[in-house]
Every structure is written in structure tokens, then in C-alpha cells.
Amino acid sequence: MMNSINNVELVNNLVNKTIEVLKYEVIDKYQVAYEVEKRDVHHLLITLKSQGWKQLSYLSAVDWIADNEFEVVYILFNWDKPVHIQIRARIDRENPVMETILPIFPGAKYYEREVHEFFGIAFPGNPDYQKQLILEGWDDIPPLRKDFDPQAYSDKKFPKREYPQDYSVTDPKNQRKAKRDARKERATSLRGGKTQ
Amino acid sequence: MKSTKFTPRTILSNKEIDRKWWEIGDFFRRNSLWLLMYCTGCCAIELPPAMTSAYDMERLGMGPMATPRQADILLVSGYLSLKTLRRLIYTYEQMSEPRYVVGLGSCTINGGIYHDSHAVINQLDQYIPVDVYVAGCMPNTEAVMNGFVDLIEQIKLKKANGWKKYHKNFDWYKKNQLDSLGEVIVHDEFHQ
Numbered sequence: 564m565m566n567s568i569n570n571v572e573l574v575n576n577l578v579n580k581t582i583e584v585l586k587y588e589v590i591d592k593y594q595v596a597y598e599v600e601k602r603d604v605h606h607l608l609i610t611l612k613s614q615g616w617k618q619l620s621y622l623s624a625v626d627w628i629a630d631n632e633f634e635v636v637y638i639l640f641n642w643d644k645p646v647h648i649q650i651r652a653r654i655d656r657e658n659p660v661m662e663t664i665l666p667i668f669p670g671a672k673y674y675e676r677e678v679h680e681f682f683g684i685a686f687p688g689n690p691d692y693q694k695q696l697i698l699e700g701w702d703d704i705p706p707l708r709k710d711f712d713p714q715a716y717s718d719k720k721f722p723k724r725e726y727p728q729d730y731s732v733t734d735p736k737n738q739r740k741a742k743r744d745a746r747k748e749r750a751t752s753l754r755g756g757k758t759q
Numbered sequence: 760m761k762s763t764k765f766t767p768r769t770i771l772s773n774k775e776i777d778r779k780w781w782e783i784g785d786f787f788r789r790n791s792l793w794l795l796m797y798c799t800g801c802c803a804i805e806l807p808p809a810m811t812s813a814y815d816m817e818r819l820g821m822g823p824m825a826t827p828r829q830a831d832i833l834l835v836s837g838y839l840s841l842k843t844l845r846r847l848i849y850t851y852e853q854m855s856e857p858r859y860v861v862g863l864g865s866c867t868i869n870g871g872i873y874h875d876s877h878a879v880i881n882q883l884d885q886y887i888p889v890d891v892y893v894a895g896c897m898p899n900t901e902a903v904m905n906g907f908v909d910l911i912e913q914i915k916l917k918k919a920n921g922w923k924k925y926h927k928n929f930d931w932y933k934k935n936q937l938d939s940l941g942e943v944i945v946h947d948e949f950h951q
Contacts, residue, residue: 694948698878699842700941706877714875721881721939724869 570646571595578648581610586651596649601661604652608637608667616641616648619664622674624682628709631656633684637664654684663688681707788831788857789914791820792907795830795854797847800837802863802897809903819907827853832910835889837897838866840878844886845945848936851887858922859914860889861906865896872896885935888921 571589578584578597586598599607616639625634637650654661663686664671675686676696683705686692704711810816824830827850862883865871870881883889893906913919936943
């Protein structure tokens with residue numbers, strides 16, 4: 564590095580100058596995350612894009628079911644500075660709507676379709692966010708929501724092989740565990756009886 | 760010595776002639792099997808050692824083939840999502856008969872580690888008939904080769920009848936396909 568200020572601080576200054584940050588997290592020296600208001604996302608993305616973070620690496624969502632919120636995550640990548648920037652915004656879970664970022668990053672078209680498919684978040688402004696992308700003919704609630712039960716769906720939809728006998732490999736008497744415990748005890752006694 | 764010139768010709772029935780031709784056909788077929796490798800899952804990593812000099816599939820007369828219409832074996836290596844299964848059924852129905860299916864790994868048998876996934880089917884033989892399963896997650900390359908030898912043996916003993924089963928129980932297979940997939944037709948926005 565030639566300059567005295569490091570990349571993370573540089574990003575930090577830039578972001579704090581642009582908008583109000585709710586939460587800030589340095590994941591490591593190559594990754595920083597900012598939680599911002601939903602309405603600030605576009606402004607921040609435009610600013611960062613003009614400063615060199617011109618590639619949208621990823622766009623996804625997280626389902627925080629306890630808070631009744633979705634978190635949309637944008638990851639930006641810069642080809643000159645080794646810092647990935649995550650921008651997170653919380654949106655309502657009952658009526659999940661996030662305005663599209665298509666005018667800023669045209670490549671987000673497919674990411675938004677994917678997020679809509681797996682979380683059910685609407686992206687007004689993206690002309691075909693409702694089209695199916697990965698799942699074909701999906702007939703249930705979006706599968707990456709936390710209240711979706713994949714086991715129940717699988718049981719309902721796909722026939723299972725039935726075995727006449729149980730071929731489970733765990734030993735019923737737990738003999739291995741007893742042996743392992745005995746070995747551990749012996750090792751401890753050899754070490755002078757100290758248990759860690 | 761009896762001259763062969765005057766030996767009466769044996770009149771074979773059509774059925775017998777047919778059987779003999781099948782015998783000959785099976786002999787050549789089992790010694791030059793062409794694989795269509797449908798590498799859907801991680802078991803596909805066992806194929807490079809099986810194909811190259813380590814185990815050398817070619818000594819059994821087996822080789823890779825690019826198109827379904829010229830292939831004899833459909834090799835399903837690993838888990839199948841609903842999306843892949845649609846394409847797999849297309850591929851299977853394109854293959855010329857007799858056609859054989861080899862399933863690699865526990866995913867094709869009972870779903871393997873993806874047994875509770877919303878996207879992955881559990882049992883391949885509900886949708887298309889399978890002649891040989893190779894168990895394991897993932898199977899050893901020796902096991903894969905052993906599976907191929909088993910298939911050759913089955914063709915020799917006329918037990919590899921999966922494709923006949925598909926004709927016979929076509930309605931049953933179609934019903935299972937429709938139950939799990941909804942529809943088998945592939946809608947592809949990039950090619951329409």
C-alpha cells in the first residue's frame with residue numbers, strides 16, 4: 564500500500580459521507596458490511612459504483628423469521644481495491660418489496676429473479692422478476708423461507724425407498740462410545756489426572 | 760464319410776432365427792458399449808480414473824458417446840433435481856433400443872444425503888428403469904468398473920431388460936413422472 568490510509572477506512576469514509584449507516588461490521592480486512600435503510604440502498608450503490616465498485620458480485624436475501632423481516636444483501640466487488648462491500652437492508656416480511664437496481668447494475672436481472680423465486684421478494688421495475696428461473700413449475704411457498712419444510716415437501720412429492728429391515732449403522736449398545744471414553748480417561752490419567 | 764453336401768438343411772422357425780440374431784447382436788453389443796454420461800452429481804469424478812489409464816474402460820470395449828441416439832448406456836452419476844430429471848427422461852426416450860441405465864451413488868438409490876431436499880428426487884427407478892446400481896457415496900472406481908462388468912454379464916444372461924420393462928409398464932412410469940414433475944415438457948425461455 565502506498566497511501567497511509569487503508570482500504571477499509573477509505574470505504575468507511577466514503578460510505579459515511581454518503582448516507583447514514585445503521586450498523587457497520589468489518590468481517591476481515593477484505594470484507595466490510597453496512598446495514599442501511601432500504602431507501603438509501605440505491606444512492607449508496609450509485610456512489611460506490613462511481614468510485615470503482617462496479618461489479619455486483621452477488622445479490623441474495625436472508626430470512627430473519629423471528630424479527631419478521633427479510634434482509635437483502637448486495638455484494639460489490641472492485642477490480643482495483645481488494646475490498647468486498649456488503650450492503651444489507653431489512654425489509655418487511657409480510658409484504659416484501661424492494662425496488663429494482665436494474666438501472667444501476669443491469670446484471671442484477673437474474674439475481675432478482677432468483678431472489679424472487681426462493682424468497683418471494685417482489686422487485687418492481689424489473690420487467691420479468693416473476694418469471695421462473697431455476698425451479699420449474701414450483702407449487703409451494705418459496706423454498707428458502709424458514710417456515711418451509713423441505714422434508715415434508717419431499718415426503719409428499721417423491722416416493723421413498725422402503726427397506727424391509729433397518730440398516731442403521733449406529734451400534735445399539737454404544738460400545739464405541741464406551742471405548743472412546745475409556746481411552747480418554749486413560750489419556751487423562753497419564754497426563755497427571757488433569758481434566759481440561 | 761457323410762458328405763455335408765447332402766445334409767438336409769435345418770428349417771428354422773422365425774422365432775429361432777430371431778433369437779440367433781439377438782444372440783449375435785448381444786455379443787457385439789456387450790463388447791462395445793457406448794456410454795452417455797449424464798454427469799449430474801459428484802459421482803462423475805469417478806469417471807476420469809475409470810476412463811483413463813488407471814482402470815481403462817476401453818479394455819471392456821466401453822467408450823464415451825456424445826449423443827443419446829448412438830449410445831447404449833445412460834450413466835446417471837449422482838443426484839437428480841426435478842429440472843435434471845425432465846431432461847433425463849427426454850434423453851432416455853431419445854436413445855435407441857436396447858438401452859441400459861446405470862445409476863451411480865446412493866443418491867439414485869434412496870436420495871442419499873439429499874433425501875430431504877425440496878429439489879432432489881429420491882428414487883430413480885420410479886421414473887426410468889435401472890439395470891445396475893452402484894452403491895456408495897461416492898462409489899470406489901473399482902466398484903464402478905465392477906458395475907460395468909455386472910452389466911455386461913447381465914446382457915449376456917439376458918437379464919438387462921430395463922428397456923422392455925419401460926415398454927411394458929409405460930403407464931406406471933409416466934404416472935410417477937407426472938406425479939413428481941407435474942409435467943415432463945421442458946419450458947426453456949432461452950430456446951423458445
